[in-house]
Amino acid sequence: MTDHGTLYVVGIGPGLPAHMTQRAREVITGADCVIASNLYQEFLRQDGTLPPEGEGGEAEPEVVRSSMGQQVELTREAFERVRDGEDVANVSGGDPNVYGKSDLVFTMADADDATDVPIEIVPGVTAALGGAAMMGAPLSNDFCTVSLSDKWRGWDEIEEKLRAAAISDFVVVLYNCWRNYERAIGILREERADDVPVGIFNDAGRGDAGRNVDGEAFTVTTLGEAAAHEEDVGGMGTSILVGTHETDTWRNDHETYLVTPRGGRDVEDF
Amino acid sequence: MTDHGTLYVVGIGPGLPAHMTQRAREVITGADCVIASNLYQEFLRQDGTLPPEGEGGEAEPEVVRSSMGQQVELTREAFERVRDGEDVANVSGGDPNVYGKSDLVFTMADADDATDVPIEIVPGVTAALGGAAMMGAPLSNDFCTVSLSDKWRGWDEIEEKLRAAAISDFVVVLYNCWRNYERAIGILREERADDVPVGIFNDAGRGDAGRNVDGEAFTVTTLGEAAAHEEDVGGMGTSILVGTHETDTWRNDHETYLVTPRGGRDVEDF
Incomplete structure (x- = not known):
């Protein structure tokens, strides 16, 4: 044997x-x-x-x-x-x-x-972590991942999760965005403010070697505008991160970042 | 300069x-x-x-x-x-x-x-991924992470997230379990069945070099029994994964695993 x-x-x-x-x-x-x-x-x-x-x-x-x-x-x-x-x-x-x-x-x-x-x-x-690192610190509070693929389950289940996550203030990272992404954004908009920052990211960590012709990239937008970015939703290499009311955009001399603080504290209290 | x-x-x-x-x-x-x-x-x-x-x-x-x-x-x-x-x-x-x-x-x-x-x-x-890998495939559906530290925010916020995640069927991974873990389990029990599998894991990937004296280890229990495992909740190296109604325990000749299938499909349809 x-x-x-x-x-x-x-x-x-x-x-x-x-x-x-x-x-x-x-x-x-x-x-x-x-x-x-x-x-x-x-x-x-x-x-x-x-x-x-x-x-x-x-x-x-x-x-x-x-x-x-x-x-x-x-x-x-x-x-x-x-x-x-x-x-x-x-x-x-x-x-x-x-x-x-x-x-x-x-x-x-x-x-x-x-x-x-x-x-x-x-x-x-996983892509949520790799993409978040590329964008700064958008995930630095409780977060969840939701797959938008409805091949193996009903959309009802996906919708219930999206709604619950949006109401209870999780940072939400959407996977498998090549279809249904506008529908998902629509549900999140019913429960969360239009001005919360959203990052659409492609091929995190892949440089120019990924599936997306523009290479590793992210676009910062808002929940209200996210569905108008169809050209940035490339396929299997795309994920979308939806921030909370605490998520901010921050710019330094080099880049634009998304930051979700853990909430409620002053710097001197760290 | x-x-x-x-x-x-x-x-x-x-x-x-x-x-x-x-x-x-x-x-x-x-x-x-x-x-x-x-x-x-x-x-x-x-x-x-x-x-x-x-x-x-x-x-x-x-x-x-x-x-x-x-x-x-x-x-x-x-x-x-x-x-x-x-x-x-x-x-x-x-x-x-x-x-x-x-x-x-x-x-x-x-x-x-x-x-x-x-x-x-x-x-x-992150610990959710490292711990899940140690236990098999308990995270193979939508999941969320919730920190139990209430140093920087009210417990109300934590409780709302736990409840929403439990109702809408996310796999839940609890971080910072050294306090409040029994309280968190109590809330999850109000919304999710007592027989869903739970994994308490310590020092994933650390072998004998971690903070926990017993070394890298996980305990498989159920939501109903989880609060009785205080001796397994070691401190900063501990996280707890709470499965869904689809999570199963599976044993082969070598180990016991936790598995959450993506749901609703037969093997031949993969």
Whole structure:
């Protein structure tokens, strides 16, 4: 009987591998098989985490292209590889728990009775954190994330969450904004003032290497104006951060920032 | 006139530097001055990000001990150092935006008219993500973070957020649990079923090097039983994740995991 390897579900952060953790790099570098989308493969080769194609010699991991709609087959294949003794790194952008691949892996392991397969989740910087850092300190109070994808659940559920978060004063970060974003902004406007600052961000941490043709960028607007920024909502690389009544825009000689203070205190009381 | 350096506010992730990003390591390694608590200094020396004390030679950055209550003085000192041309790395655990130092730095820069000081926030893996990874996939649906510290705001505000998040079905991650945690659990119980799984986690990613004497650990319990786990709520290293009605406990031959599926779908439909 062969000893099992481990199935690693690895988050590489929001952008280029500079925002990947050292643990994630170590796991990918040491894996026998790496499952990753074309975009992430490209990032990992640029950085040297994966060797240039065909030049890695015998130590080169087998690299398998991951694509939407193939997740079930690839996860089953990963279980088999782990049983054959391989370490498999299944690569997610951002953090694998935040709209990534980790729930699928456990759901499938349960459905397939794959209780023998060791699984380790390697966390990463999710887009909310990477995008917030690019914009300054817009997330420095309680926050929530809401996915706008209604593929697997009704819009009612999404709407209830948006409304509750807006009323109770969470900073709200919207994921999967390529559809439904105007509808979501409309609901938030019913519950929160039109002048609260909003940041629309694309390809945080990716420089010019992301999906958005304009490269890493953010636009500061307001909740009242956000729905008029359709040209900034690029697709899978876009998230939108909606501030609270405490969020402010602040400019220094270099940049414009969004800042949400933790509230209620003077500087001298820190 | 000297050219300014940059003030970096750097998140090193929830645990040992293995969970720090490569960008964070690069910034700390290249800084002229590093401001960090004793615990984080220790982590950074273990990993080689900072040289062993006194052995770094001329390239050794000046290391300044950060402590609660000194944040204002240290931030002012950092502004001065940056004006003198130094790169300063102010180290936060986790992510600097999530109950870290980034809002303070901007609030102080505003109060002191320090508009000349370049500021860059370097994101990190926050405890919610690091802890969730340790427990499996408990965060794989919309989630929120709520700090239980009422030092800077009324409990009413915290209570409203907890209630809204519980009713509208967010996974809830509680930070700063060293006080008020039983009160928070009591409010969540009024709105959410007693049998939803709860994970109490300590020192995610820290192995035996954290604040908690038992080392990195998590306890799986339920909302109804959570308040009876006072011995697991260790202090600043503790966070608590409260699942939804969809969160399940799953065991394989190696570990017990918490899994929150994104909801409503069969495996074959992924």
